[in-house]
Amino acid sequence: MRILCAESLRDRNTLALPATAEALAVVHGEEDLREAFAWAAARQLPVLPLGSGSNVVLSGNLKALVVCLATTGREILRQGDESIVLGVAAGEAWHPLVEWCLEQGYFGLENLALIPGTVGAAPIQNIGAYGVELQSFVERVHALRIDTGEPLVLSGQDCEFAYRDSVFKHRLRDALIITRVDLRLSRQPDVRADYPTLARALDQSGIGAPTPRDVFDAVVDIRSSRLPDPAREPNAGSFFKNPRLPIAAAQELAGRFPGLPLYPHGSGEAKLPAGWLIEHCGWKGYRDGAVGVHPQHALVIVNYGGGDGKAVLALAERIADSVSERFAVALEIEPRVYGG
Ligand code: FAD
Numbered sequence: 001m002r003i004l005c006a007e008s009l010r011d012r013n014t015l016a017l018p019a020t021a022e023a024l025a026v027v028h029g030e031e032d033l034r035e036a037f038a039w040a041a042a043r044q045l046p047v048l049p050l051g052s053g054s055n056v057v058l059s060g061n062l063k064a065l066v067v068c069l070a071t072t073g074r075e076i077l078r079q080g081d082e083s084i085v086l087g088v089a090a091g092e093a094w095h096p097l098v099e100w101c102l103e104q105g106y107f108g109l110e111n112l113a114l115i116p117g118t119v120g121a122a123p124i125q126n127i128g129a130y131g132v133e134l135q136s137f138v139e140r141v142h143a144l145r146i147d148t149g150e151p152l153v154l155s156g157q158d159c160e161f162a163y164r165d166s167v168f169k170h171r172l173r174d175a176l177i178i179t180r181v182d183l184r185l186s187r188q189p190d191v192r193a194d195y196p197t198l199a200r201a202l203d204q205s206g207i208g209a210p211t212p213r214d215v216f217d218a219v220v221d222i223r224s225s226r227l228p229d230p231a232r233e234p235n236a237g238s239f240f241k242n243p244r245l246p247i248a249a250a251q252e253l254a255g256r257f258p259g260l261p262l263y264p265h266g267s268g269e270a271k272l273p274a275g276w277l278i279e280h281c282g283w284k285g286y287r288d289g290a291v292g293v294h295p296q297h298a299l300v301i302v303n304y305g306g307g308d309g310k311a312v313l314a315l316a317e318r319i320a321d322s323v324s325e326r327f328a329v330a331l332e333i334e335p336r337v338y339g340g
């Protein structure tokens, strides 16, 4: 394993933000990881795992050992007539895994097609799209503790998954590196196509009883047409989480702002689309120098070239302030911010 110093991270984050790592290690297995932990501890540097950088805002010189996992591997751990359990290395890319599972006849992940990133990062925010969340499939998460190098195995329940949330953002934040995720998938087609955007697309294609392949294709089509490709318009996907309010407060707000959609969320809460709130504050298509809000998607902040972490966060703050002023709703940013 080589450790590189003062390494640029511009090509390692999808917002293409200029930042450098004090040190960077590309690791190929658990031995490399333990060596990296010891190297960082000897220099009193924190260890910062980085996947594809599609859910981070990086700024300045990160005083850390940035660790990128180059591990690969998809292993069948158990299988029966109904389901199969796969162990997948954390360094694997997410979307190719979804596509491969579909080809093998391991079903369930189709709605999560085309989400950028690595398998190791997927549990961090319990990735979700089109009515499906990762938590439905996680059997075990394997990790190494950064302080001791000891292995740790968490069950799906231990991960405390919630909407775009998990134990890895709270009690175990910065404490470990995920090395493998075990996923239980169905051997029988397991189609969930009731999410409105998806149902509409399938309906328009004249598909009445969709197969997993139909769902996968429809999700890929919708995402390709609606979401800006980070390779051409650098972005980190949805910049804000959808806020949740007690149902009574949400209904009161919807009464004052006709057209505000409300979605039931758990017991006693409603979820409000952050994109709607931002759009109705006039931000869609706004541009301030190098950074701006995507003209077709109000939740997406774009670095049009030359923007830095400070500019992105300043714009995000102005957006959140205006939403708070107009709707009295607090927006929380989704990507994790490093440096500053
Ligand atoms: P990174 O951005 O590199 O890291 C994210 C966080 O996870 C960081 O805190 C990092 O330290 C930590 N981390 C990374 N790897 C590990 C590891 N092995 N062990 C411990 N911690 C780790 N998200 C959704 O949920 N649904 C979507 O539909 C969706 N669509 C997107 C569309 C676009 C165009 C973009 C740019 C992003 C989208 N995202 C979406 C967000 C993002 O793709 C996911 O959160 C993804 O899981 C991040 O993976 P990553 O490898 O890029 O993680």
Ligand code: NAP
Binding pocket: 128, 129, 130, 131, 195, 196, 197, 226, 227, 236, 237, 238, 239, 242, 263, 264, 271, 273, 275, 334
């Ligand atoms: P959309 O379908 O236009 O919907 C806008 C928002 O309304 C979504 O955020 C969604 O919440 C919510 N919503 C819509 N219908 C819903 C329903 N029936 N029940 C509950 N919530 C509903 O969204 P989009 O922007 O095109 O994205 C489609 C999907 O991809 C969404 O699931 C979205 O989360 C996901 N996505 C995520 C990111 C990211 O970076 N996190 C980026 C792009 C897309 P949910 O977000 O809870 O689904």
